[in-house]
Amino acid sequence: MSDAAQPTAAEVRAAAEAVKTALDRHLAAVERRSGEDDPAVYEAFNQLAAAAEAYDELLYDRYDEVTPFEIPGGDDSLPPYAGPEEPHAVSVVIRRDYAVAEPQRLLAQAQRVEAAEYENAGLDDEAAATVPGALTILFGEFEPDEIATRHKEFGLTEGDSTLWVMAAEEAAEPGEWLEAPFEQLDPQYVVCRFDVSAVFDQDEDTESDDELDDDLVEMDGDDDVEPLDAER
Structure with a gap:
């Protein structure tokens, strides 16, 4: 990414403040929860996830750093189950x-x-x-x-x-x-x-390719490894 396209330090700081605000809102929703599947908690969770993702992206774009946490789920996940305990x-x-x-x-x-x-x-x-x-x-x-x-x-x-x-x-x-x-x-x-x-x-193919690249690096560094038979 070019320097012109990078977010500013102020934008990264603002995203960090948004995460802090979302954390406070999530905690407040949890403390006030009315039941196991309180929609307010679910909404606060999604807001926190979105804020954390935005901050993580800006942090990486500006400083080439990432956050040490990952929030499971996301826009494609299902909401908490709210159906009958014993469906008929x-x-x-x-x-x-x-x-x-x-x-x-x-x-x-x-x-x-x-x-x-x-x-x-x-x-x-x-x-x-x-x-x-x-x-x-x-x-x-x-x-x-x-x-x-x-x-x-x-x-x-x-x-x-x-x-x-x-x-x-x-x-x-x-x-x-x-x-x-x-x-x-x-x-x-x-x-x-x-x-x-x-x-x-x-995704699986990408992971396999990465593993293969690692193996090739290790092989390149080993003087005792014989070359592979290309016709095998």
């Missing part, structure tokens, strides 16, 4: 993203299904000729889990996915939420969630 029902909400990488493969698969299964079902003969129509046929024929395991066959490329398990006091009545199935999702009722993303793999 659960809702499982799944999102899976795909890119239509090979439209022709997708269309061909849908046309095969249409020819074999829907010949006399009264569907539009041109349903498999468009990407939306092909998706309708394939997702109507195959379970989502099967599509997830066979996505390459359908010309799809996996993106991020997430699964939320949400607690409920009781099961919904048949048809109760079908008109707006995702309208009343409350993150405070999420018991657990499971995320899959290529970002996680990239």
Whole structure:
């Protein structure tokens, strides 16, 4: 970073003062908390996390130093669980993203299904000729889990996915939420969630590359190490 783009010392000092203020507010919220999941404490925690992150970034940009603490969680974390202690029902909400990488493969698969299964079902003969129509046929024929395991066959490329398990006091009545199935999702009722993303793999690859670089440095410093066989 150039000197012109660096924060000033006054800006770093102001960020440090903001952390102190956020600490005081967080402590005050904790001292006044009305229960285990007091929203005021949760809000003060987020404000403290944001102030600490801002200070850490400015400190590093100006002085090439970091703080010795790390606040867990962040904007992507879930709020404290506030659902029933003994749920009598659960809702499982799944999102899976795909890119239509090979439209022709997708269309061909849908046309095969249409020819074999829907010949006399009264569907539009041109349903498999468009990407939306092909998706309708394939997702109507195959379970989502099967599509997830066979996505390459359908010309799809996996993106991020997430699964939320949400607690409920009781099961919904048949048809109760079908008109707006995702309208009343409350993150405070999420018991657990499971995320899959290529970002996680990239983080692991970066760590592995760093470890490999360290190993190479150690090998370079060892006169007794024989050169690796490049053809092995």
